[in-house]
Amino acid sequence: MSATAVRQPTSNSPPRAARARITAVTSGKGGVGKTFVTANLAAALARQGRRVLVLDADLGLANLDVVLNLAPKVTLHEVFTGKGVLQEAIVPAPGGFSALLAGSGMIEYSRMTPEVRDQFTRVIEQVAPRYDHVLLDTGAGISDVVLYAVSLADDVLVVVTPEPTSMTDAYATIKVLAATQARRELNLVVNQTRELGEERAVRGQLQQVVDRFVNPTLDSPVRLELLGHVPLDIAVRDAVLRRELLLEAMPGAPAALAVVALATRLVG
Amino acid sequence: MQLELALQLLRQSGHELPAGKPGSTPWLQGLIDSLVDMSSRDALTGLANRRSFELALGREIDRVARIGEPALLLALDIDHFKLVNDTHGHASGDCVLKAVAQALLESVRPMDLVARVGGEEFAIVMPNCPSSFGEAVAERVRRRIEAMPVNIGLSQQLRVSVSVGGAFAPQWVRSSPQLWIERADLQLYRAKAQGRNRVCLEPAAVSVVSAEEKALLFGISQYQDIE
Numbered sequence: 001m002s003a004t005a006v007r008q009p010t011s012n013s014p015p016r017a018a019r020a021r022i023t024a025v026t027s028g029k030g031g032v033g034k035t036f037v038t039a040n041l042a043a044a045l046a047r048q049g050r051r052v053l054v055l056d057a058d059l060g061l062a063n064l065d066v067v068l069n070l071a072p073k074v075t076l077h078e079v080f081t082g083k084g085v086l087q088e089a090i091v092p093a094p095g096g097f098s099a100l101l102a103g104s105g106m107i108e109y110s111r112m113t114p115e116v117r118d119q120f121t122r123v124i125e126q127v128a129p130r131y132d133h134v135l136l137d138t139g140a141g142i143s144d145v146v147l148y149a150v151s152l153a154d155d156v157l158v159v160v161t162p163e164p165t166s167m168t169d170a171y172a173t174i175k176v177l178a179a180t181q182a183r184r185e186l187n188l189v190v191n192q193t194r195e196l197g198e199e200r201a202v203r204g205q206l207q208q209v210v211d212r213f214v215n216p217t218l219d220s221p222v223r224l225e226l227l228g229h230v231p232l233d234i235a236v237r238d239a240v241l242r243r244e245l246l247l248e249a250m251p252g253a254p255a256a257l258a259v260v261a262l263a264t265r266l267v268g
Numbered sequence: 269m270q271l272e273l274a275l276q277l278l279r280q281s282g283h284e285l286p287a288g289k290p291g292s293t294p295w296l297q298g299l300i301d302s303l304v305d306m307s308s309r310d311a312l313t314g315l316a317n318r319r320s321f322e323l324a325l326g327r328e329i330d331r332v333a334r335i336g337e338p339a340l341l342l343a344l345d346i347d348h349f350k351l352v353n354d355t356h357g358h359a360s361g362d363c364v365l366k367a368v369a370q371a372l373l374e375s376v377r378p379m380d381l382v383a384r385v386g387g388e389e390f391a392i393v394m395p396n397c398p399s400s401f402g403e404a405v406a407e408r409v410r411r412r413i414e415a416m417p418v419n420i421g422l423s424q425q426l427r428v429s430v431s432v433g434g435a436f437a438p439q440w441v442r443s444s445p446q447l448w449i450e451r452a453d454l455q456l457y458r459a460k461a462q463g464r465n466r467v468c469l470e471p472a473a474v475s476v477v478s479a480e481e482k483a484l485l486f487g488i489s490q491y492q493d494i495e
Contacts, residue, residue, distance in 0.1 A: 164485075168482060179470075205486075206485070209484045
């Protein structure tokens, strides 16, 4: 049984839902720390006594395995092609949560087909009743696969950094989600902030453009909720280079404390 | 049982009466089929009515989500229809509605569903319509109405036009018929606002960020807290 490493529920853990809450983590632009936020958020949620699964929904260019330093024999690739069973593909990750990795060779699934769609839906349906929280680490960009993964989620978390390119891509993502899905509330996480209050400025700028260009085209306005921020922290780079979770390697680092605060606000 | 009333309604709506021995199972089945057909059509134009249109739209959106085939929904509205009624009377208004309905049917493929969803509002569901054809298809429908003379009475002819709004179903993505209708309606309002007798389709490439949007995104000092 591979689930032994997963933190067992304690008496004061939160009440069990019949079905996991599914949160999609997306960003538009790559390299803004989406997978870093997802993996450490999962560890923070697990510490709060939740059963958490991180699913690598970046089917074309998965890298959750690199971040978590895992190399399972059975991945989503084997499950999709019928060469492995789902239960074997769910592996314990450092940090006390479970991970379902895409594996190499998933490049053939980077375009959405009815087959991929059905496989993906089937996997989600099977894992949802067994966890409290499922985090979908989506790919960069706004591909069909990303949009589809996001459409399966109960809520969306957009990771953005204060850089203009990241903000532009985050805005494009928000625009597409507002137009193609009935998403009216999106959570924002501002990563790599350099000064106090920068996260509020980033949210304010994005909301302003959404109000001006997106909301007039919609029946009800899109609202960006600032879930929180993660300060620029040299400890993050160190942990990533060592292929360790920040919450495991340096739980007292400012960025680690910020992720714990994010987790609290996400479920609170 | 309101059998007699049912038969009267069918006769009045031009439906064939059920064959077979009255009261027998095949006769009852025929009766139910005819009643179903009658209750899914608009009495004046014979097009699908709002009820059957919404059912069809639900089926289509499920199909699009499953197969990923592009599908277009057009929302159409006869321009200044109230004026026709007020100037020429309701009988003439009915002539216009019937003529438009017929022209819509003739300007689309047999697989497309044409419905009358309100007074002078129509809708067309077009399965398997590639996004690059959307504009041409909608424009063909609009021109067809524009070019068509409507006979009201023996010697009088009218010209009418329609405004057309359109939106493609989101491929692969979980959505609802309501959201699809809203998106097409929004484009119809745009077409009306831009002067009527025109087509507005929802722009496909919403992921493009314009220079104006970028200017607003970065125009103001990035560190200024606007809250």
